[in-house]
Structure formats: structure tokens, C-alpha cells
Amino acid sequence: xxxxxxxxxxxxxxxxxxxxxxxxxxxxxxxxxxxxxxxxxxxxxxxxxxxxxxxxxxxxxxxxxxxxxxxxxxxxxxxxxxxxxxxxxxxxxxxxxxxxxxxxxxxxxxxxxxxxxxxxxxxxxxxxxxxxxxxxxxxxxxxxxxxxxxxxxxxxxxxxxxxxxxxxxxxxxxxxxxxxxxxxxxxxxxx
Amino acid sequence: xxxxxxxxxxxxxxxxxxxxxxxxxxxxxxxxxxxxxxxxxxxxxxxxxxxxxxxxxxxxxxxxxxxxxxxxxxxxxxxxxxxxxxxxxxxxxxxxxxxxxxxxxxxxxxxxxxxxxxxxxxxxxxxxxxxxxxxxxxxxxxxxxxxxxxxxxxxxxxxxxxxxxxxxxxxxxxxxxxxxxxxxxxxxxxxxxxxxxxxxxxxxxxxxxxxxxxxxxxxxxxxxxxxxxxxxxxxxxxxxxxxxxxxxxxxxxxxxxxxxxxxxxxxxxxxxxxxxxxxxxxxxxxxxxxxxxxxxxxxxxxxxxxxxxxxxxxxxxxxxxxxxxxxxxxxxxxxxxxxxxxxxxxxxxxxxxxxxxxxxxxxxxxxxxxxxxxxxxxxxxxxxxxxxxxxxxxxxxxx
Numbered sequence: 001x002x003x004x005x006x007x008x009x010x011x012x013x014x015x016x017x018x019x020x021x022x023x024x025x026x027x028x029x030x031x032x033x034x035x036x037x038x039x040x041x042x043x044x045x046x047x048x049x050x051x052x053x054x055x056x057x058x059x060x061x062x063x064x065x066x067x068x069x070x071x072x073x074x075x076x077x078x079x080x081x082x083x084x085x086x087x088x089x090x091x092x093x094x095x096x097x098x099x100x101x102x103x104x105x106x107x108x109x110x111x112x113x114x115x116x117x118x119x120x121x122x123x124x125x126x127x128x129x130x131x132x133x134x135x136x137x138x139x140x141x142x143x144x145x146x147x148x149x150x151x152x153x154x155x156x157x158x159x160x161x162x163x164x165x166x167x168x169x170x171x172x173x174x175x176x177x178x179x180x181x182x183x184x185x186x187x188x189x190x191x
Numbered sequence: 192x193x194x195x196x197x198x199x200x201x202x203x204x205x206x207x208x209x210x211x212x213x214x215x216x217x218x219x220x221x222x223x224x225x226x227x228x229x230x231x232x233x234x235x236x237x238x239x240x241x242x243x244x245x246x247x248x249x250x251x252x253x254x255x256x257x258x259x260x261x262x263x264x265x266x267x268x269x270x271x272x273x274x275x276x277x278x279x280x281x282x283x284x285x286x287x288x289x290x291x292x293x294x295x296x297x298x299x300x301x302x303x304x305x306x307x308x309x310x311x312x313x314x315x316x317x318x319x320x321x322x323x324x325x326x327x328x329x330x331x332x333x334x335x336x337x338x339x340x341x342x343x344x345x346x347x348x349x350x351x352x353x354x355x356x357x358x359x360x361x362x363x364x365x366x367x368x369x370x371x372x373x374x375x376x377x378x379x380x381x382x383x384x385x386x387x388x389x390x391x392x393x394x395x396x397x398x399x400x401x402x403x404x405x406x407x408x409x410x411x412x413x414x415x416x417x418x419x420x421x422x423x424x425x426x427x428x429x430x431x432x433x434x435x436x437x438x439x440x441x442x443x444x445x446x447x448x449x450x451x452x453x454x455x456x457x458x459x460x461x462x463x464x465x466x467x468x469x470x471x472x473x474x475x476x477x478x479x480x481x482x483x484x485x486x487x488x489x490x491x492x493x494x495x496x497x498x499x500x501x502x503x504x505x506x507x508x509x510x511x512x513x514x515x516x517x518x519x520x521x522x523x524x525x526x527x528x529x530x531x532x533x534x535x536x537x538x539x540x541x542x543x544x545x546x547x548x549x550x551x552x553x554x555x556x557x558x559x560x561x562x563x564x565x566x567x568x569x570x571x572x573x574x575x576x577x578x579x580x581x582x583x584x585x586x587x588x589x590x
Contacts, residue, residue: 007472011503014538015379018502021221022379028217036216037206054220061224068540068577112203121195121202128199150198 006071013070016061028057031074035081042085042144044108044129052084059084075158082141082159089137105133109148127182135174142167143174262287262307262326270299275314285324290317290497300331315466317345317497322360334384335366343500344376347466352385356466358500379502381467437461438470441477450481458483462490468501475510484518487511499535508532509541512548522552543569547578550585563587 009030015023032053039049039056060080067076095101108129113122132140138160145156146167157167195202208216263269265282273281275291282288291297295314299307310331320328322341330337332346332353342360346353355364361377368384376382437457440449453461458478465471471494475487491514494507512528515521529545529552537545546569553562566582573579 007476011506014506015502017538020379021224022377024224025217025221028220029213032213032216033207036208036212037200040206041200041203050216050219053216054223057220058223065539068543070538070540107206109199109203112206114202114204117202124195125199125202147197148199148203150200 009073010070013064013067013073017064017067024057024061027073031077032057035078038078038149039081039085040107041109041112041148042082042141043088044105044132045103046107048088048103049107052081052088055084055087056081079159079161082145083161085141086137089140093137105129108133124182128178131174131177131181135177138162139170139174142170143178146171147175272299273297285326286321287324288319290319291315300329311346311348313348315345315347317343319343319500320360334368335364338363338365345466345497347464349464350385352383354381354383354466356381356468356498358498381469437477438473441473446477446480447482449477450483453477458486458490462493468494468498468503468507471498472503472507472510475507475514479514479518484514487514488519495531495535502536505532505535505537506541508535509537509545512545516548516552522556526552526556543573543576543578546572547582550582554585 009027012023012027012030016027035056036049036053039052040046043049043052056077060077067073092101092103108126109132110122110126110129113125117125132144135143142156142160145151145159146153151159153164153167153171156171157164160167160170263284265284267284270283273279273289273291273296275293275295278291278293280288280290289297292315295316296312297316298310298312300310305325306327306329308329308331311333316330318328318330318339320326320339320341320343324341326340328339330339330346332348332355334351334353335355337344337346337355339360339362342362343358344360344362345356345358347355353368355362355376357376357378357380359378361375364374364376364382364384365372366384369382374382437449437452440446440452450458458474462471462474465474471490475490475494478484478486478490488511491507491511494501495504495511498504498507508528509532512525512532515528516525526549529549533542533545546565550562550565550569553559553565563586566586569576569582570579570586576582
């Protein structure tokens with residue numbers, strides 16, 4: 001049987017499936033604290049991250065009745081969140097082509113840097129930001145999930161809803177651009 | 192040049208949102224979750240309001256408004272003191288039922304048209320008042336008064352403690368012991384008040400006497416003389432401290448320790464005192480995970496029987512079914528428990544699992560026809576289910 005934490009979450013999911021607003025709110029509170037920072041780092045924009053978070057839960061609660069395994073709720077929710085980030089990347093690209101992209105990149109990696117970070121590391125973050133801003137959305141998301149968030153490759157593939165080979169290719173493509181631009185790479189963790 | 196750490200987020204600030212931000216974002220999200228009224232409703236609503244007003248006027252003139260009648264028992268007998276020497280159910284004339292556990296004592300107090308008042312002197316009582324009622328109710332639980340209308344809830348009173356658990360509708364608790372003097376509970380919520388929920392008094396430590404001369408062996412150190420009557424903890428305090436401790440251990444998944452904290456008959460005693468589905472499910476967890484699955488069975492049975500209105504009653508039955516099948520190897524009892532779980536209601540995911548287990552158990556017991564029936568039920572409800580192929584085999588479909 002599940003641990004107490006998992007049992008409480010199962011109970012919340014069951015009640016949320018029945019439409020309990022209280023249970024939905026408690027699930028939101030449980031996962032918003034994890035998902036909002038991840039979305040902020042993915043989208044490099046506080047406003048876009050908050051919008052994406054809300055849309056994540058709207059989509060999740062609308063589809064909650066279809067969730068076969070309540071124990072997989074967390075992973076399923078993260079996948080929806082990454083999907084919402086992809087939607088915003090696509091929208092930015094389209095608006096950018098029309099000259100209408102108004103999003104404010106106020107949460108880039110350099111903006112989010114620790115106060116104790118040295119100037120050379122800040123410069124490296126800023127260069128990475130510049131590359132990510134121009135990278136295709138899917139490649140950018142895959143790289144951020146791997147190297148910023150620290151997910152294993154298999155997990156990144158699940159979150160991006162693609163094969164392991166594809167996600168490796170996306171990450172490698174973005175890494176190559178960063179290497180050319182930055183002049184040194186983050187330590188390779190993908191043997 | 193120092194390299195960035197991996198993952199890079201270790202070089203970034205912790206942007207975990209605070210409670211206020213989470214609350215703000217939830218309010219914004221919740222507002223979007225409510226479905227918008229379609230355009231036709233915005234036109235039809237004013238017309239409907241006019242029609243309703245006209246209907247009310249007609250009723251007022253055609254049929255005088257009738258106040259609720261005085262409350263009596265369903266058999267016509269007047270209300271009187273109820274003392275339960277065995278579990279009993281009292282049905283009232285307005286459709287209300289009051290279930291009393293052994294040892295409960297319930298006293299009717301004031302009663303007039305539109306209002307009924309009781310006092311719970313001891314024990315556990317469960318009220319189920321129809322939502323159609325216009326009568327207001329009040330239950331004096333000693334340290335708090337519970338006001339309610341159409342609702343289903345249980346109240347347990349023992350000495351200076353009161354516990355209230357709401358299954359449907361809402362109740363309002365009032366009294367000095369209630370946080371802020373008043374607390375509204377809705378379905379699924381519970382509240383415990385009383386002595387055990389106040390901070391325990393600090394232990395009295397006897398001063399260490401200075402040695403008169405260097406001792407040849409150390410003088411016995413008198414820290415807390417548990418044999419002294421003044422230091423002996425009150426039985427209720429000790430019992431309730433143990434009660435709180437086992438929950439804390441269970442929350443940390445330390446089930447063997449939680450079981451040990453409860454003692455040899457602790458699971459049974461704790462479940463008899465409990466009015467909470469949360470607590471009963473946790474007790475069953477403790478018993479099972481500590482290696483005593485047979486002790487979880489009566490706990491779960493009580494949850495299903497006495498808290499059948501709780502939406503987790505089906506979950507309790509489902510859990511019991513699994514214990515019977517997997518831990519106690521009682522397949523026939525497990526089948527009955529799975530059937531009970533389905534009758535009480537389960538979400539789709541557990542319904543699917545229950546039907547699969549029923550088909551498997553019937554097949555293992557040699558009941559091929561019943562197994563095929565369950566498999567058919569599964570395939571009808573979950574045509575794209577994960578266990579589709581297995582259920583088709585059990586049903587005997589051609590490959």
C-alpha cells in the first residue's frame with residue numbers, strides 16, 4: 001500500500017476527479033511550487049511561466065478523469081507543463097515572424113543567477129541565454145530540462161514526448177551552438 | 192574560469208513561490224476552471240426570474256405556507272433520552288436518522304417547529320438530516336455546539352473532548368474551544384477539540400541532591416520519578432499522547448514503530464475511538480505494513496459500514512479486498528470485498544483494477560462462467576483498457 005504521502009495524494013486525485021474544488025486547490029498547492037520555477041527557467045519569462053502554470057492545471061483537471069494511474073499524476077502533470085512551454089515557444093516564433101512578439105525575458109538564467117556567482121559564470125550564463133533565445137523551442141526545452149533542471153535523458157524524452165534518440169539529437173544540437181558561442185562547454189554528462 | 196555546476200539550477204536563486212503567490216495563482220486558475228455561462232442563459236435568466244416570482248405569489252395565495260411539524264420518531268412516539276446499550280438507529284418523522292454507537296447517550300432538548308436541539312452526553316452519534324429539510328438543528332457537544340441543517344456528520348464526545356466529522360453538507364461549530372470561536376466544516380472535513388489538543392504541561396523534574404561527600408559509587412540521579420503520584424501522567428493524557436505519536440510515526444512510514452506505540456490491542460482500541468476515515472485508513476495501513484494484516488480487516492470493515500457516505504468508503508473496501516487476497520489468502524472473502532467496493536463506488540482506475548482481480552479470482556477458484564462474466568463487464572466498461580487482452584482470453588475470445 002502507498003506511503004501516507006502517496007495515499008493522501010491518491011485521495012486528493014480521487015476527489016479532484018469527482019470535481020472537488022478543495023482537492024484541486026490542494027493538488028495545485030502541492031505541485032505549483034515545483035512547476036513554476038521549472039517553467040520560469042524554461043520560458044525565461046515570469047509572466048509566461050505563470051500563464052503556462054495556470055494552463056497546465058486547467059488542462060490537467062479537464063483530463064483528470066482519463067488518468068489511468070493516479071500514482072503517475074506527478075510525471076503526467078510535468079509532461080503537460082512542458083507541453084504548455086512548447087506551445088508558448090511556437091506562439092513566440094509565430095508572433096516573432098509577424099513582428100508582434102511582446103514577451104519580456106525577465107527571468108533569463110543570468111537574471112536568476114545567485115548573488116554569490118562570479119562574474120565569469122554570469123557571463124557564461126548570459127551567453128547561454130543568447131543561444132537559447134534563438135534555438136528552436138523543442139531543442140531549447142530539451143537542453144534546459146537536461147542541463148539546467150538536471151533530468152536524466154530518459155526522463156527528458158518522456159517530458160518532451162519523444163524518443164531518446166531524438167532528445168539526444170536536440171540536446172547535442174543546442175550544446176554545439178553553446179560551445180561555439182561560449183567557447184567552453186558545461187561538463188558533459190551524456191556519455 | 193570556474194565552470195558552471197551541473198545541473199545549472201544550482202547556480203540560480205531558489206524561485207520557489209511563497210504561499211501568497213501560490214494562493215494568487217490558484218485563485219486565477221480556479222476562476223478559469225469555472226465554465227462560462229453560454230449566451231442563451233444570459234437572455235433566459237431574467238425571464239426565468241420573473242416566472243419564479245409569479246409562481247411564489249400564486250403559491251402564497253393558493254396554498255398557505257406550512258411550518259414544519261414537531262419532530263417525533265418515525266413510529267409516532269415522542270422523542271426521549273436515547274441510551275445505546277447496543278448500536279442502534281433511530282429514525283425520525285422528517286426522514287432524519289441518528290445512529291448511536293454502544294455507550295452513546297443523546298438527550299433531546301428544546302424542540303419547536305423549525306428547530307430541534309439535542310445534547311450528546313457521551314459516545315458517538317451520527318446524524319443524517321435530509322437536505323430538503325427547512326428545520327435547523329443544534330447539537331450540544333459539551334465544549335462546542337454544532338449547528339446544522341441538511342447534512343450528514345458524526346460527533347464523538349468523551350470526557351473533555353469532542354470530535355466532529357462531516358460527510359455531506361456543512362456544519363458550524365461554536366464555542367470557546369473552537370478556533371476563533373466559530374468554525375465551519377464542509378464535507379470531508381473534521382475537527383478535534385478538547386484536553387488532548389492543548390499543549391501538555393511541562394514535566395516536573397526533581398532537583399538532583401548534592402552529594403554530602405564524595406561517594407564511593409555515584410548517587411542515584413532522580414530526574415523524573417515516574418512512581419510518584421504527582422508525576423504519574425494522567426491515563427487520558429498518556430493514551431492521547433500515544434495516539435498522537437503513532438500518527439506521527441505512520442506519517443513518516445515508520446509503521447512497525449507506530450504499531451508498537453499503539454500496543455498489543457492498540458489498533459483495535461484506536462479504531463473503536465475513531466470517527467475519522469483518515470484515521471481508520473491510516474490504522475489499517477499501520478496494521479498491514481507492520482505485518483499484522485488480519486488486524487486491518489475489522490478497521491476497514493468499520494470504515495465501510497459506519498462511514499459509507501464518505502467517498503473513500505469504496506477505497507476502504509478495495510483495500511480490504513486486496514489484503515484478503517494477497518496477505519490472508521482468502522479468495523472468496525476477497526471476491527465479496529471487491530464486489531462491496533464496486534457497490535460503494537470507485538473511481539475509474541480502481542474500478543478497472545477491481546474487475547480484473549474479480550475475473551482472476553473467479554478463474555483461480557474454478558468458476559469459469561463467473562470469471563467470463565467479469566471479463567465481459569471489464570471489456571464493456573474499458574474497451575481500450577490495459578488488461579483488454581487478458582480479459583479477452585478469460586472470456587474465451589478467439590485469438
